[in-house]
Amino acid sequence: MTAKPFKRKAYWNEAELSWWERAYLFEILRGLGITGGVFMRNMWRWMTGRKGALTTYYPEETRPDYGRHNRGKHVLTQRPDGRAQCIACNMCATVCPAKVIEIDAAFDPDDPAHPKYPSRFEIDYSRCVFCGLCVEACPEDAIRMVKEVPDFPGADRHRMWLGKEELLGWKPQSDVAKPYPAKAGGAAKRGPA
Ligand code: SF4
Numbered sequence: 001m002t003a004k005p006f007k008r009k010a011y012w013n014e015a016e017l018s019w020w021e022r023a024y025l026f027e028i029l030r031g032l033g034i035t036g037g038v039f040m041r042n043m044w045r046w047m048t049g050r051k052g053a054l055t056t057y058y059p060e061e062t063r064p065d066y067g068r069h070n071r072g073k074h075v076l077t078q079r080p081d082g083r084a085q086c087i088a089c090n091m092c093a094t095v096c097p098a099k100v101i102e103i104d105a106a107f108d109p110d111d112p113a114h115p116k117y118p119s120r121f122e123i124d125y126s127r128c129v130f131c132g133l134c135v136e137a138c139p140e141d142a143i144r145m146v147k148e149v150p151d152f153p154g155a156d157r158h159r160m161w162l163g164k165e166e167l168l169g170w171k172p173q174s175d176v177a178k179p180y181p182a183k184a185g186g187a188a189k190r191g192p193a
């Protein structure tokens, strides 16, 4: 049996290449010229103390214009009395692909509506990949991510842990999803506080 000759598929939007483009070498040289020109221009600006490319030199520089849906720092939402809305179900920690959430659950016999609560809730930001799965998995809207990024860069990864008090106490000025902290009665809709 003889093999069928290979027939290249013709696409409807095939580019018509000129002989100049089909030679490739000239186009490669032209591309290198454009790239080199941008590089030299930015290098010259940098050497003369001016800002060159649209690069943010993080962490020395931060941007004020993060996108509305940027997944930045985590926030634990609060009940109207200031306690965490979290019920320590561990779903966020289970779904987290980087395994950076650690929760210790405790029991509060005086709160029959929410007897389980987190006595410890910590996130290791040195390994968090900001995927947002923890927010998606939470059945209580107890953890959110706001657009501002945490100010964490440093040489010691052990300083990149955030605890429950920090996650509760950090109050963003705005939340793209919902008002925060919840208006009186808003968070209480989920059950008696
Ligand atoms: S954003 Fe992703 S990696 Fe970070 S804590 Fe949440 S689930 Fe884990």
Ligand code: SF4
Binding pocket: 085, 086, 087, 088, 089, 090, 091, 092, 093, 103, 137, 138, 139, 140, 141, 142, 143
């Ligand atoms: S933050 Fe949400 S998903 Fe995580 S333990 Fe608390 S209630 Fe469960």
